[in-house]
Amino acid sequence: MTDTAEATPTRNPRRWLILVVLCLSTLVLVIDNMVLNVAIPQIATDLGAGAQDIQWIIDSYILVFAGLLLTSGSLSDKFGRRLVMILGLLLFGAASVLAAFATTPELLIAGRVVMGIGGALIMPSTLSILITVFDEEERPKAIAAWSAVSVVGMVGGPVFGGFLLDHYWWGSVFILNVPIVILAVVAAVALMPESRGPWRKPDLPGMLLSVVGMTALVWTIIVTPADGFTAPGTLTAAAIAVITLAGFVIRELSTSSPMVPLELFRNRVFTGSSFSLVLLTFANGGLLLIFTQYLQFVLDYTPTRTALALTPMAVAVLLFNGVGAALAGKVGNRVITAFGLVVTAVGFGVLATMDVATGFWLPALALALMGSGVGLAMPAAIGALMGAVPSEHAGVGSALNDTIQQAGGALGVAILGAVLASRYTGTMPDSAPERGRESISDALTIAGSTGDSGLAAAAREAFTSAMSTTFVAAAFSVLAAAALALVLMRERKSAPVDLVETAPEKAVSID
Numbered sequence: 273m274t275d276t277a278e279a280t281p282t283r284n285p286r287r288w289l290i291l292v293v294l295c296l297s298t299l300v301l302v303i304d305n306m307v308l309n310v311a312i313p314q315i316a317t318d319l320g321a322g323a324q325d326i327q328w329i330i331d332s333y334i335l336v337f338a339g340l341l342l343t344s345g346s347l348s349d350k351f352g353r354r355l356v357m358i359l360g361l362l363l364f365g366a367a368s369v370l371a372a373f374a375t376t377p378e379l380l381i382a383g384r385v386v387m388g389i390g391g392a393l394i395m396p397s398t399l400s401i402l403i404t405v406f407d408e409e410e411r412p413k414a415i416a417a418w419s420a421v422s423v424v425g426m427v428g429g430p431v432f433g434g435f436l437l438d439h440y441w442w443g444s445v446f447i448l449n450v451p452i453v454i455l456a457v458v459a460a461v462a463l464m465p466e467s468r469g470p471w472r473k474p475d476l477p478g479m480l481l482s483v484v485g486m487t488a489l490v491w492t493i494i495v496t497p498a499d500g501f502t503a504p505g506t507l508t509a510a511a512i513a514v515i516t517l518a519g520f521v522i523r524e525l526s527t528s529s530p531m532v533p534l535e536l537f538r539n540r541v542f543t544g545s546s547f548s549l550v551l552l553t554f555a556n557g558g559l560l561l562i563f564t565q566y567l568q569f570v571l572d573y574t575p576t577r578t579a580l581a582l583t584p585m586a587v588a589v590l591l592f593n594g595v596g597a598a599l600a601g602k603v604g605n606r607v608i609t610a611f612g613l614v615v616t617a618v619g620f621g622v623l624a625t626m627d628v629a630t631g632f633w634l635p636a637l638a639l640a641l642m643g644s645g646v647g648l649a650m651p652a653a654i655g656a657l658m659g660a661v662p663s664e665h666a667g668v669g670s671a672l673n674d675t676i677q678q679a680g681g682a683l684g685v686a687i688l689g690a691v692l693a694s695r696y697t698g699t700m701p702d703s704a705p706e707r708g709r710e711s712i713s714d715a716l717t718i719a720g721s722t723g724d725s726g727l728a729a730a731a732r733e734a735f736t737s738a739m740s741t742t743f744v745a746a747a748f749s750v751l752a753a754a755a756l757a758l759v760l761m762r763e764r765k766s767a768p769v770d771l772v773e774t775a776p777e778k779a780v781s782i783d
Contacts, residue, residue, distance in 0.1 A: 286463050287405045291414050293459040294398040295421045297361060300452045301391050302425030304368070305333070307433035307445040314442040315380070325377035331494055332381050336388030337395075338678045339487035343479045345396035345671025346531045350474065353397045353404070353666070354466045358457055360393025365453035372443035383446075395674050400666035403658050404467045412600045415658070416593035416651040423589040423643070426560075430579035467666075475531035478523050482531065485516035486675065493682045496690075532668055541605075542660040544760025545653045548609060549673070550680040551753035552649065555620065555746035557684025559642075562692055562739055563623070563635075569712045570628055570732045584636045588643025596648035605656035606761035612649025613754035616642050620747035624740040628732045645750075656761055688742050695738035701730055 284290065308330070316326055348356040364387055371383030399418065406414045436444040492509040499506050524530040536542050567573040567581055592612075600608045619642030626634055654673060661669030693711070700709040708715035708727060715731035718724065 283407060283410075284405050284465065287410075287414075289459070289463050290405050291402065291417060293456055293464060294402055295418055296452055296456045296459070297357060297394050297398050298418060298421045299425050300361075300364065300449050300456070301394060302422050303429040303432070303452075304387070304446070304449055306426055306429030307436075307448070310430050310433040311437060311442045311445045314437060318442060319374070319377050319380065321377040321380075325381070328381050329377065329384055331491075333384045333388040333391070334494070334678075334682070335487050335490055336385050337391045338490040338675065338682070339483045340389060340392035341396060341671045341675045341678065342482045342486065342532060342668065344392045345400070345668040345674075346475070346479065348393075348397045348400060349468060349665060349668055352466045352468045353401045354460060354464050356393050357397035357401065358460055360390045360395075360397065361453045361457050361460075362390075363387075364390030364394060365450050365457075368446040368449040368453070372446035374443075396668070396671035399654075399658065399670035399673060401464065401467065403661075403666055403670075404663060405465070408659070409601070411659075412597040412651060412655050413594070415655050416597040416647075419650050419654060420590050420593045420647070423586045423646075426582065426586070428586075431576060434576040434579070473529040475523070475527060475529055478520060478527065478531035481516050481520035481523060485513055485520050488513035488516060489679070490682055493679075493686045496686055532672065533665055536661065536665075536669070536672070539660045540760045540762055541656050544756050545605075545609070545657040545660070546672070546676050548613065548649075548753040548757045548761070549653050549657070549676050550683075551749045551756070552613060552616065552646070552653070553677045553680030554684040554687070555616075555749045556646070557681035558688030558692075558742060558746055559620075559623075559684075561685050561689055562742055565712065566626070566735065566739055567635075569716060570736060571630070581632075581635065582639065585639035585643035585646075588640045589647040592644045592647030593651055596651050599648075600652045600655060605652040605659075606757060608652040609649045609656065609761060610754045610757040612645045612647070612652065613750050613757060614645070616645030616649060617747045617750040617754065619643075619645060620743045620750060624743040624747065626736065626740070628729075628736050653757070653761075684746075688746060691745060692735075692738045692742045695741045696734050699734035699737050704730060 367383045367386035371380055374380035402414050433445050488509050492513055495506050524532050524534050564578050567578045596608050619638045622638035697709050705718055708718050712731045712735040719728035
């Protein structure tokens, strides 16, 4: 009898229904953040929110979410992954109601903070539950389905959000979360077994250092493009990030019960997949920021049409997620990850050839290539990363994956956004108004009020040139990720990580 045949009877008979619950829990987070971008203009008008208020409405969630990820992953390993996920869903749903009926910007910001706490509890738990419910044979397919949810939410969120805003008030984009949360909680209680790692002494100093350090790091990334790295606030945040994260590393290496086992990074597969994901999400973070501006400011697309223009990427991701999952079991995560990353880089290269007269088909081809590559690479890289994590650390391993992707995406927005802005300003003619040389949106606003068609044309040309440079940089980032995957992700059939001797994890069903 083969190992597969022996393992089959132990598979949870409700595992695919459990996967649906995990996907719903992830979808509610992705949709909410994508829909919010569409709702911001109405929120600003109805609540009288200024530019600083809007910034905090967006950033408060990101700061809390990123800061708590590692801690929440550790808590889920200790107290139960299902329990932590359900608590996160309940918090997220309650905060969504608070946000929907907020009458002031401050109340909405408070709602977003609580939503960030809920999201940080939900996200690591979903992937850690997935890897404990599915065995190695079925795990690639499950991870492919789970990771595809993000792309569905990315495209479907703004489209559905636009529909809601056309027919209802802005709070409806938050109320949308409530039925999904209720369904996910009921299904989790009815279907999902509880699982946790062996009890360890809580690492409270490590938790505190990780929260402060990650929050300071993300804040530094957020404010740098606007204020500059030499601004006192930016330097203070950067110093806090460096000191606390260095203290976190020292603490984790010196304590007998670390929150995050840094020995994981001694494993080549874990390290290779981690850095490949950082570089990929770095490039993709810049993609959304830049490409949506190109569609709206250069090609004059509406927000809804912009969201629909991303459909080729979403469809390709959905199609190739399944293909990648099937091939990963035959040729290995390393080869599929590297190949997918090369295809993604080619997509960025095609995007770099676009100009002000580009029609629909060239960007559609580029996005389809990128979607194909991401669909192949992401599930394979995540599968390799999580396969290198011992089951007792599934929660914190999942949190590391989420943190890596959050950091990569935030860095992509900040750094590639800075490259775009610098190149745009350098390409604009010296005769252009100062504000028009800083951003294409300001240039088009000035051109619209003055009737200066030459300024509008110059701004579109400068932005397209800057975009091409930025996408070339993104392509090189993804090629570097492919090289790392090939060099480091040499998989072994043995135990995940020679970390410590661990007992098999026991899932406790409480049906």
